[in-house]
Amino acid sequence: MIKVGVVGYGTIGKRVADAVLIQDDMKLVGVTANTNNYKIETALRKNIPVFQIDEIHLLLNKVDIVVDCTPKGVGAANKELYIKSGIKAIFQGGEKTDVGASFVAQCNYDETIGEDFIRVVSCNTTGLCRTLQAINQRYGIDKVHATMIRRAADPWDIYHGPINALVPHLVVPSHHGPDVRAIIPDLEIFTTSISVPTTLMHMHSIAVDLNVAPTVDEAIELFENTIRVRVVHNSDGIRSTAEIMEYANDLGRSRGDMPEVCVWSDTIGAWGNKLLYMQAIHQESDVVPENIDAIRASMGSCSKDESMRLTNASMNI
Amino acid sequence: MIKVGVVGYGTIGKRVADAVLIQDDMKLVGVTANTNNYKIETALRKNIPVFQIDEIHLLLNKVDIVVDCTPKGVGAANKELYIKSGIKAIFQGGEKTDVGASFVAQCNYDETIGEDFIRVVSCNTTGLCRTLQAINQRYGIDKVHATMIRRAADPWDIYHGPINALVPHLVVPSHHGPDVRAIIPDLEIFTTSISVPTTLMHMHSIAVDLNVAPTVDEAIELFENTIRVRVVHNSDGIRSTAEIMEYANDLGRSRGDMPEVCVWSDTIGAWGNKLLYMQAIHQESDVVPENIDAIRASMGSCSKDESMRLTNASMNI
């Protein structure tokens, strides 16, 4: 049994804790909290031990590995604590790439086996890597241009806008390109992004210049055969990100999560050597199975295929 | 075992079906569908028998009672079918009051025992009745004025606006007052309403003229002791309808539902003989436990207290 602690009990932390609880090869030793609120109340209802943040050492002393789900930048600051405690750690994509080995399970699990510090890349980067890796292996990619249409705030976040505006991100290219290259080295990718007034999911509009001409049917089949990618269809009544979220609830997913990247079959286009498609990313959950796999990679307890199989089965993916 | 059919498998129908499935004294014989989409796909995954709408008679022949969750007006048209089949039926609040006995479990369960046709009132009326009944019994109500600030569309509904406007309903008073009087006779109540660009929950701003002067602490205690009412607190981090929905997900509620009416303790005010408060209503789920109780009331199988206890326990309310 891998003894796991979760540091930071917010959007990602509480989901990772839930996912650890349902792994047969892991034990959730506890989570940290730095305030008392409804999230902590529900943790206590589930009999999850909660450590106040000033008692984090009590947690660290009892675990093999922590998943650090603190806000951007805090994880890097915590790293020294983990080193002192002699434990391994998984970080999130808000941290810089040097905090640990960047990780997307289906792309580079094997290269991170035994690493003490692994960084699960951001929700957007994870989503890009899942489909681009598959395309790259199938066709060979010359160049990628992706526009990320980003949800401006999470559903629970009442503080951030905009309420009625489109906000282009004015750093071009955005950071997602280099972040993808931490997973798929040498991929030529240029990314731009824009925030829009919705809370549910991000969307990516992706154009890939290939070395050969693709067909739409091939691409649909490719995505259907790619793990943690789900092909959705207008003909099933799935027209929008809202209906994907409703579908996730209908499937009985915990918290209505959709960890798979969803590609609409109807948005796939082939045009000369270009392949175009749109995908939706559930920013709150797509990295959760990655964190579980990263634990096993770091501990060296399991092969890539076995870990992904166990994680998916437990989470009903 | 009460043999139950569900006619109409949308927002309410699928939730009622799920709730029937977890009652020990009920059996879900099947649901009807008039199209194939992701909702039906997930029903089939749960091994729920699905009857195409033109084969509804096959369903009706096998049940004691149906819960009709079809859109406004369709239920009344279906009533003749149910009469011909010799079965009982529960209707929703979109139907006119003459379709059956209006019903809110905690207010008038006993008066509807054995009724062949019961109408669960609308989500807003249900929410109003739960708190107003408690206040009326405790203090005696002289008059009520309620402004309903309504979510303009359900989360999955991408077709209705407004995107950025406030839309007063231009029938004054709105229909909710008479609807409440179908449950609490003779209550003087005047209601107005306004649609706003949100999908999560309705809010009610309520001013009650009492016969005596209330205190805030009394009112908090009253609501805490009222079944299917939940008092929420800013101090727990619950500031908004978004955080109520997040809380429901954290509690592990199916589909993230919150069937209880939520009153913020911080919004309760006492001012002379007036009591003022705000409550949030989850339009997708607050009538679901009512439908389950209405089945038992109609079948006469169970007392009010026993039915509400069973329903609440099964739904983790």
Add this chain to the structure above:
Amino acid sequence: MIKVGVVGYGTIGKRVADAVLIQDDMKLVGVTANTNNYKIETALRKNIPVFQIDEIHLLLNKVDIVVDCTPKGVGAANKELYIKSGIKAIFQGGEKTDVGASFVAQCNYDETIGEDFIRVVSCNTTGLCRTLQAINQRYGIDKVHATMIRRAADPWDIYHGPINALVPHLVVPSHHGPDVRAIIPDLEIFTTSISVPTTLMHMHSIAVDLNVAPTVDEAIELFENTIRVRVVHNSDGIRSTAEIMEYANDLGRSRGDMPEVCVWSDTIGAWGNKLLYMQAIHQESDVVPENIDAIRASMGSCSKDESMRLTNASMNI
């Protein structure tokens, strides 16, 4: 000619400056800026002298009066500067009541004549005072309960949410009641408020307990005869705050402003001694004519009726 300076060139400041420019009895000496942006660029295009904030004394030396339109709290801090410079000042409603005499032109212009420091109350308080003063004079008010349904951010403000939630204000009663009493002394008023995801206008749902029973037709006539109140009708295609804004643009109003409080005739209800109505408030502009009148009141240059007539005529109200 009254020599006027405008300190703070944001949402209100730029509108006050424009309004000063079109008064025959006023001269706009200049405005202050503390950054360079498109707002300042357009001021310069209109040949408005712009003083950097560290050269404010150069502006103060040349004016009889300033309109301070700085953010909440800054005005009070600036007051000493104005005293030292021996000039009068108009403040906005974000300042505390002790900064100067609270002011709504149609309610208490005469009482503020000659005051060195006047505070134009907030947009919401201004809107409440306009209709409540008229009702109080016509009927005598016993009590008022108002729920303010507030736009969560201005149209240009991309930083504040919520995007999809309703946020009750958890101080009860809200500050608007005491603020109204600074204008209409001894009025019994209890206010609650809620923020909603829209940018265009606030809405007020108001219930007034009167000393006598009103009729709807009387109330419509009363509002039609009240200055700076506009009665709008569904039958003209004005269903929502969005259509009010469109109407203002069609009327050729500068910046699409609607300084009048708009009451929907269709929302007026009479119920025993209660009068109920809903009104929409354009938060960006309803105080602008008040600021112009406050200048004249402070300078003692003009009677109330004459000032309001001049202001309205110039602004096409």
Add this chain to the structure above:
Amino acid sequence: MIKVGVVGYGTIGKRVADAVLIQDDMKLVGVTANTNNYKIETALRKNIPVFQIDEIHLLLNKVDIVVDCTPKGVGAANKELYIKSGIKAIFQGGEKTDVGASFVAQCNYDETIGEDFIRVVSCNTTGLCRTLQAINQRYGIDKVHATMIRRAADPWDIYHGPINALVPHLVVPSHHGPDVRAIIPDLEIFTTSISVPTTLMHMHSIAVDLNVAPTVDEAIELFENTIRVRVVHNSDGIRSTAEIMEYANDLGRSRGDMPEVCVWSDTIGAWGNKLLYMQAIHQESDVVPENIDAIRASMGSCSKDESMRLTNASMNI
């Protein structure tokens, strides 16, 4: 004086009527209405003759040319009326391409001189053509891929959603590509689009494969020198579509319109032979100057440069 009628007095029609009123070489003979509402009321205030739709022949008898601004499909049905009346007509982009010669002034004015029937292409196509034509002339275009992030409803439109979802358009490629080719023949262009919950402006994320490698500075200069294109800058405080609209109001534009395509200098990227940029399109107004120019092109009264100069000067572009 060109005698002009406007058929259809909605979002585009009322703007075209206003623009005709301020042309020295045109006379607005009247507009048609098929209902009475605030739009018609304001037309009458401006002394614009209004013809009920069943008296349209009275209008047609008095004009040289009509601008048909009716909803999609109605224009084509009206065409026969115009032919019978022996008058010319300008149609909007909702009509099919065969209704008349497709038109974007700066691209193909000369080719449409004297045409009896001209079709001003849609707001999105107009915006694409303005910048792509300039790029094509400067560099030579190999291929274009554009993702249109579309405002889901106009500001006044309270009926259409989504309120909180992203809705990909599930026809790929979208119709905009062929529509652009009606203006810039043989351009290789692939377009996809997505609706988002905002009302203010569309955004285009555009990737152009060129025959040579561009630089960012060249591209900025190119756009700055292109008519009806405005380069906007974060450093001026213009971060979003909301701030563009605020800027338009500050500029004193009628109805707060921004007929120019706005390109953020900060979104321009050069990457090998690719040029990437984002532009914002004010869907309510960018075609308005085009309609004015189309009138002159059809009448053959003026050269392209003269017409565009007159139109821009009158509208303060």
